[in-house]
Amino acid sequence: MYDGKKIIPGLLIFLGLVTYPFWHNGVSGKTGYVPKPKLPVDKKECVEPKDYIRVNHKDLLDDWKSSAIRKGRRTYVASNQKRYTMSLTRTCMQCHTDRAEFCDQCHKYAGVENKCWDCHMFPKEIKKE
Amino acid sequence: MTDKREKILGEDTVLFEHIYKTGKGFYITVSILGGLVLLGLYAYITQYQEGLTVTGLSRQIFWGVYITNFVFFIGISHAGTFISAVLRVLKAEWRRPISRASELTTVFILMFGVGSVLIDLGRPDRMLYAIRYAHFRSPLLWDICSITTYLTVSSICLYLALIPDIALLRDLGEKREWFYRILSLGWTGTESQHRRLDKAITFMSILVIPVMITVHTVVSFVFAMTIQPLWHSAIFGPYFVVGAIFSGVASVIVVMAILRKAYHLENYIKPIHFNNIGIFLMAMTLLWFYFTFAEYITIVYGNEPIHMDIFWSKISGKFAPLFWLHFVLCFIIPLPILAIKKYRTIRGTVIASISIILGMWLERFVIIVPTLTRQRLPVEQAIYIPTWVEWSIFIGCISLFMLLYVLFTKIFPIVPVWEIREGREKAVSQVGERIRSYLPDDKG
Amino acid sequence: MELKRRGFLTIAGLTLLGLTAKPGWDIFSKVELPEPSPTPERLAKKKWGMAVDLKKCWSLEKCKDCIDACHRIHNVPDLGTLKEEIKWIWPVPFEKVFPEHELEYSGEDYHQKPVMVFCNQCDDPPCVKYCPTRATWKRKDGIVMMDFHRCIGCRYCMAGCPYGSRSFNWRDPRPFIKKVHLEFPTRTKGVVEKCNFCEERLNRNLLPACVEACKEKALSFGDLKDPGSDVRRALYHRTIYQRLPELGTKPKVYYIL
Numbered sequence: 001m002y003d004g005k006k007i008i009p010g011l012l013i014f015l016g017l018v019t020y021p022f023w024h025n026g027v028s029g030k031t032g033y034v035p036k037p038k039l040p041v042d043k044k045e046c047v048e049p050k051d052y053i054r055v056n057h058k059d060l061l062d063d064w065k066s067s068a069i070r071k072g073r074r075t076y077v078a079s080n081q082k083r084y085t086m087s088l089t090r091t092c093m094q095c096h097t098d099r100a101e102f103c104d105q106c107h108k109y110a111g112v113e114n115k116c117w118d119c120h121m122f123p124k125e126i127k128k129e
Numbered sequence: 130m131t132d133k134r135e136k137i138l139g140e141d142t143v144l145f146e147h148i149y150k151t152g153k154g155f156y157i158t159v160s161i162l163g164g165l166v167l168l169g170l171y172a173y174i175t176q177y178q179e180g181l182t183v184t185g186l187s188r189q190i191f192w193g194v195y196i197t198n199f200v201f202f203i204g205i206s207h208a209g210t211f212i213s214a215v216l217r218v219l220k221a222e223w224r225r226p227i228s229r230a231s232e233l234t235t236v237f238i239l240m241f242g243v244g245s246v247l248i249d250l251g252r253p254d255r256m257l258y259a260i261r262y263a264h265f266r267s268p269l270l271w272d273i274c275s276i277t278t279y280l281t282v283s284s285i286c287l288y289l290a291l292i293p294d295i296a297l298l299r300d301l302g303e304k305r306e307w308f309y310r311i312l313s314l315g316w317t318g319t320e321s322q323h324r325r326l327d328k329a330i331t332f333m334s335i336l337v338i339p340v341m342i343t344v345h346t347v348v349s350f351v352f353a354m355t356i357q358p359l360w361h362s363a364i365f366g367p368y369f370v371v372g373a374i375f376s377g378v379a380s381v382i383v384v385m386a387i388l389r390k391a392y393h394l395e396n397y398i399k400p401i402h403f404n405n406i407g408i409f410l411m412a413m414t415l416l417w418f419y420f421t422f423a424e425y426i427t428i429v430y431g432n433e434p435i436h437m438d439i440f441w442s443k444i445s446g447k448f449a450p451l452f453w454l455h456f457v458l459c460f461i462i463p464l465p466i467l468a469i470k471k472y473r474t475i476r477g478t479v480i481a482s483i484s485i486i487l488g489m490w491l492e493r494f495v496i497i498v499p500t501l502t503r504q505r506l507p508v509e510q511a512i513y514i515p516t517w518v519e520w521s522i523f524i525g526c527i528s529l530f531m532l533l534y535v536l537f538t539k540i541f542p543i544v545p546v547w548e549i550r551e552g553r554e555k556a557v558s559q560v561g562e563r564i565r566s567y568l569p570d571d572k573g
Numbered sequence: 574m575e576l577k578r579r580g581f582l583t584i585a586g587l588t589l590l591g592l593t594a595k596p597g598w599d600i601f602s603k604v605e606l607p608e609p610s611p612t613p614e615r616l617a618k619k620k621w622g623m624a625v626d627l628k629k630c631w632s633l634e635k636c637k638d639c640i641d642a643c644h645r646i647h648n649v650p651d652l653g654t655l656k657e658e659i660k661w662i663w664p665v666p667f668e669k670v671f672p673e674h675e676l677e678y679s680g681e682d683y684h685q686k687p688v689m690v691f692c693n694q695c696d697d698p699p700c701v702k703y704c705p706t707r708a709t710w711k712r713k714d715g716i717v718m719m720d721f722h723r724c725i726g727c728r729y730c731m732a733g734c735p736y737g738s739r740s741f742n743w744r745d746p747r748p749f750i751k752k753v754h755l756e757f758p759t760r761t762k763g764v765v766e767k768c769n770f771c772e773e774r775l776n777r778n779l780l781p782a783c784v785e786a787c788k789e790k791a792l793s794f795g796d797l798k799d800p801g802s803d804v805r806r807a808l809y810h811r812t813i814y815q816r817l818p819e820l821g822t823k824p825k826v827y828y829i830l
């Protein structure tokens with residue numbers, strides 16, 4: 001092999017760098033970290049079951065957005081036949097009042113950015129201001 | 130090595146010199162231009178972070194330098210097509226050495242035309258919504274369609290005419306041979322290849338002409354379709370097309386002069402070329418004047434108060450200096466220079482062209498901005514002074530354009546070698562033939 | 574995704590079939606019912622309009638209750654400069670709003686008086702034509718809507734609107750909002766906004782905020798198709814003006830003198 005002396009250490013360094021995030025977290029003991037979104041204490045149920053919401057809240061909100069704004073339909077019939085107003089601020093944020101303790105928990109962890117909060121404000125955020 | 134070059138290139142070696150020789154001038158140019166591009170980039174980043182508040186635009190005058198640039202750049206892009214396609218179709222033989230330079234101007238400047246609109250957007254992150262949620266009643270969508278078509282067609286034109294030259298570079302086999310090999314698409318210069326290439330280029334040339342006219346017509350429609358005073362004018366389509374060809378041809382003259390000096394092409398781009406384009410430019414000057422006159426006389430004679438307000442703000446109001454400056458630059462200065470044979474030299478045409486380019490930018494500006502100061506409801510007195518951000522982005526765009534141009538000439542010859550050869554080998558006799566066919570038949 | 578959810582809903586619904594008693598029980602027990610939301614079909618039959626009684630408005634000088642109410646509930650920022658001003662409803666001197674009535678020798682004294690102007694919710698809205706993304710569009714009930722989620726900020730609608738009803742967010746407006754009203758979103762920089770006829774209140778069966786706020790009852794609102802509605806009764810037998818009717822935009826905001 002030509003230049004084996006250079007290639008092999010080079011490869012090792014490369015692998016080291018690429019896997020950096022893994023072993024860094026391993027060393028600093030963060031591998032076991034699980035985000036803990038704080039659920040509202042006084043409310044028992046969300047518009048849909050937890051597992052469904054956890055996976056699909058993005059699409060649900062997207063549907064609500066287009067349904068409410070573009071089609072003018074603002075009543076959501078949940079799977080248990082309960083009816084809700086389709087509104088991020090007036091329905092979701094009535095229970096989930098704190099962005100830092102709820103949304104940000106997972107969104108920061110997963111590195112997912114979104115733009116909802118540029119316009120829709122949380123009740124807690126305003127109190128701080 | 131020189132021998133090989135000599136063999137392949139023959140007497141046209143100088144056309145390849147700028148590819149193989151990199152002088153100090155090149156590095157200096159590139160670094161100056163690069164610096165200016167960085168300045169523009171910095172200005173844009175500022176604008177992206179702070180919002181359009183960093184510009185001089187306001188609630189009342191919400192379109193300014195960027196939209197002016199959009200119209201102006203797209204206007205310039207008409208040159209290439211005009212010179213290479215129209216002159217090709219008309220069989221004007223003198224187009225040969227300058228066709229590529231003008232096509233290149235088209236393709237590159239067009240990108241900045243599109244870019245200017247994107248820079249103007251309040252939410253550039255959502256620009257693709259214009260395609261995702263396309264609303265075809267909006268003239269902006271017409272723009273998107275016609276400009277993308279134009280960009281595609283003119284890029285293809287440019288590329289087609291490059292193929293034989295790329296093959297030459299491949300045969301030289303010096304720098305970047307693999308690159309040229311891929312791009313040359315197996316060109317060997319056989320008779321049938323030449324025939325097919327010729328067909329393809331002619332076809333594209335004919336295709337691009339209506340596209341070119343459409344492009345600037347729909348650009349003018351952005352304004353003409355609104356009901357704002359002095360924008361809502363049926364003449365805007367042809368008026369803008371004429372203005373576009375006018376400014377475009379002028380910029381080709383400037384480009385030619387620079388290339389001629391920088392790359393020692395005195396033997397290829399000759400005074401006769403400047404003279405010929407100069408005559409054409411003079412015709413455009415008159416045509417431009419005719420349209421301007423027709424546009425304003427209609428307004429004045431109609432004497433509608435809402436139009437007259439803006440008209441007077443241009444003639445004697447706060448836009449008067451700009452208005453008259455643009456008139457002088459577009460008409461009073463270039464016309465005598467181009468009309469009098471003695472002045473239609475290289476220097477003369479270049480001076481006239483620079484004046485026209487500046488004048489045409491101002492023309493777009495005095496078409497767009499004064500209307501916005503007083504729409505139907507003259508609510509506030511509005512002023513618009515572009516800020517450093519707008520100027521820096523403007524300079525950045527122009528520098529990037531030049532930079533791309535310079536880099537292009539590092540890779541490809543700027544004078545189409547094969548077209549020159551073709552001219553030398555075939556066209557001379559063909560033209561003689563053609564002229565003979567115009568004359569009364571020889572009875573004897 | 575839509576499909577997946579549907580599938581899920583079906584399964585969930587089937588499971589719930591066994592509990593048919595539950596919804597019945599729900600109806601009679603105190604469940605949180607959503608706000609009454611008129612369906613689009615019902616709205617389509619209406620045609621909202623507004624009337625501004627100028628004499629009533631002028632009877633209170635320097636009053637700007639309607640402006641305050643509107644700008645407060647819609648989180649309209651107060652930027653404090655003319656350059657970047659954002660406004661949904663604002664006063665303009667009579668002679669500028671109705672230039673065609675500015676006649677040389679008329680002895681009227683109201684030419685300098687303020688007239689409240691806002692988006693006319695045109696029945697044939699030019700702004701809508703120009704928008705490349707349909708971020709602004711006319712709803713069935715005639716309200717010209719603005720979708721802040723979709724606006725790309727090209728400002729072509731501003732060039733299209735002959736009334737200057739639209740404002741652009743030149744910078745992030747949030748720091749300039751005195752007190753954020755939670756129920757309405759703020760905007761980001763780079764989008765256009767304008768009066769929305771309090772569309773978000775209408776679907777809760779509330780009157781527009783300005784109408785509610787006016788102590789003089791100078792503003793009347795209602796369904797233009799219904800002869801008994803407030804707005805129609807206000808227009809009855811009165812001299813009424815529209816802004817620039819000659820442009821064919823068919824404003825649905827009337828001014829009464």
Ligand code: SF4
Binds near residue numbers: 698700717733738
């Ligand atoms: S007033 Fe202007 S913004 Fe409102 S609907 Fe009419 S054109 Fe559109």
Ligand code: SF4
Binds near residue numbers: 709730
């Ligand atoms: S600024 Fe927004 S609403 Fe206006 S035309 Fe552009 S995308 Fe449409």
